[in-house]
Amino acid sequence: MLKYFPVWKMVVTFLSDSLVARSVETAPGSRPWVRGGGTVRRMTARPENAHQARLLRLLRDNGSNSRAQLGDLVDLSRSKLAVEVDRLLETGLVVADGLAPSRGGRRSHNIRLNPGLRFLGVDIGATSVDVAVTNAELEVLGHLNQPMDVREGPVAVFEQVLSMAAKLKAAGLAEGFDGAGIGVPGPVRFPEGVPVAPPIMPGWDGFPVREALSQELGCPVMVDNDVNLMAMGEQHAGVARSVGDFLCVKIGTGIGCGIVVGGGVHRGVTGSAGDIGHIQAVPDGRPCACGNRGCLEAHFSGAALAEDAEQAAREGRSAYLATRLETAGSLTAADVSAAAAAGDTVALELIREGGKRLGQVVAGLVSFFNPGLVVIGGGVTGLGHTLLASVRTQVYRQSLPLATGNLPIVLGELGPVAGAIGAARLISDHVFSPA
Numbered sequence: 001m002l003k004y005f006p007v008w009k010m011v012v013t014f015l016s017d018s019l020v021a022r023s024v025e026t027a028p029g030s031r032p033w034v035r036g037g038g039t040v041r042r043m044t045a046r047p048e049n050a051h052q053a054r055l056l057r058l059l060r061d062n063g064s065n066s067r068a069q070l071g072d073l074v075d076l077s078r079s080k081l082a083v084e085v086d087r088l089l090e091t092g093l094v095v096a097d098g099l100a101p102s103r104g105g106r107r108s109h110n111i112r113l114n115p116g117l118r119f120l121g122v123d124i125g126a127t128s129v130d131v132a133v134t135n136a137e138l139e140v141l142g143h144l145n146q147p148m149d150v151r152e153g154p155v156a157v158f159e160q161v162l163s164m165a166a167k168l169k170a171a172g173l174a175e176g177f178d179g180a181g182i183g184v185p186g187p188v189r190f191p192e193g194v195p196v197a198p199p200i201m202p203g204w205d206g207f208p209v210r211e212a213l214s215q216e217l218g219c220p221v222m223v224d225n226d227v228n229l230m231a232m233g234e235q236h237a238g239v240a241r242s243v244g245d246f247l248c249v250k251i252g253t254g255i256g257c258g259i260v261v262g263g264g265v266h267r268g269v270t271g272s273a274g275d276i277g278h279i280q281a282v283p284d285g286r287p288c289a290c291g292n293r294g295c296l297e298a299h300f301s302g303a304a305l306a307e308d309a310e311q312a313a314r315e316g317r318s319a320y321l322a323t324r325l326e327t328a329g330s331l332t333a334a335d336v337s338a339a340a341a342a343g344d345t346v347a348l349e350l351i352r353e354g355g356k357r358l359g360q361v362v363a364g365l366v367s368f369f370n371p372g373l374v375v376i377g378g379g380v381t382g383l384g385h386t387l388l389a390s391v392r393t394q395v396y397r398q399s400l401p402l403a404t405g406n407l408p409i410v411l412g413e414l415g416p417v418a419g420a421i422g423a424a425r426l427i428s429d430h431v432f433s434p435a
């Protein structure tokens, strides 16, 4: 870890200096930002107690609200509520937002979160990165996606992330950030925000992501596994809104599963909960990067699908894939979905077979966890309804009727911004909690 730190500092300092300078020049005086210790930090106020934290989260999730409505939602006396709301107004975290329609008596005042609050959501995948700026309600104000190879290591990747964040700022979307959430495609020791021996991420083991980025961005940073963030994104703004217990399977280069229990992400003791890619799907099956055989990920994932497609192309089983391979030099999961959309039978069979393998594993999870919803997302959602049909068939056939009787299995709604919205949600949970 120490080996990387000085290099990292040199690479990013020039980038962030220019970022921070701009943010301070334009900061309006009423905002709770201060300059201190030589580094400019955007010191966003934090709630003082659990009541204030709850009010902030309600305003984040429901938008502008009248004092009367908030009073109905939280169990506080009118006078106690008034004290907490006034305190939040003083901190600048919330602002007055006009008068609410009359409910029969005196009209109540609306309040909302400060419209100047900005969160940065970063979703680092194995082969690309998404960076989004959101407001306090976690609406995406701007979003960039760029190809990137996570194997280049944290220094190169974060240089790119910072330059993407700078572009979004230069476009006028943010003057500074009140917090940033970062998703990485591997297990994370959550309290410290440090990746742990990530199999597809050489050079990342133990890298102090949270600490380094917090220094560079001048705001609090939280780090989590990309799959957990996708689940949180779908929970906040996507297909899992209002679902308390669900599974979110992400099929990217690898495969993983976000587990939401009672409204919160279950990470497990060491942060590796939901690492379903290495559950055995085929006894004595293909060798896997982890050293075992027959792992789900070795038989069905973005990488496995691309390999199978290339083999089919080379063996002359699919003219469509062979042409794509000849043009591009290699194939990806996106080529398989394009081939399937064009009616290529080999591609359709690969997706069906993959869906069956995935369905076998999901059926086991459903019996074990009894979720209210299963969401399937990630880069391969382009495989769409063929995949979904195959997974559903397998799960409904294999799991007990009591567990599947009322179980929707659906595709994610948010596409490539799911992880970035989840990242913004993660850091907003932190900022909207008592310091």
Ligand SMILES: [Zn+2]
Pocket: 277, 278, 288, 289, 290, 291, 292, 295, 297
């Ligand atoms: Zn494995």
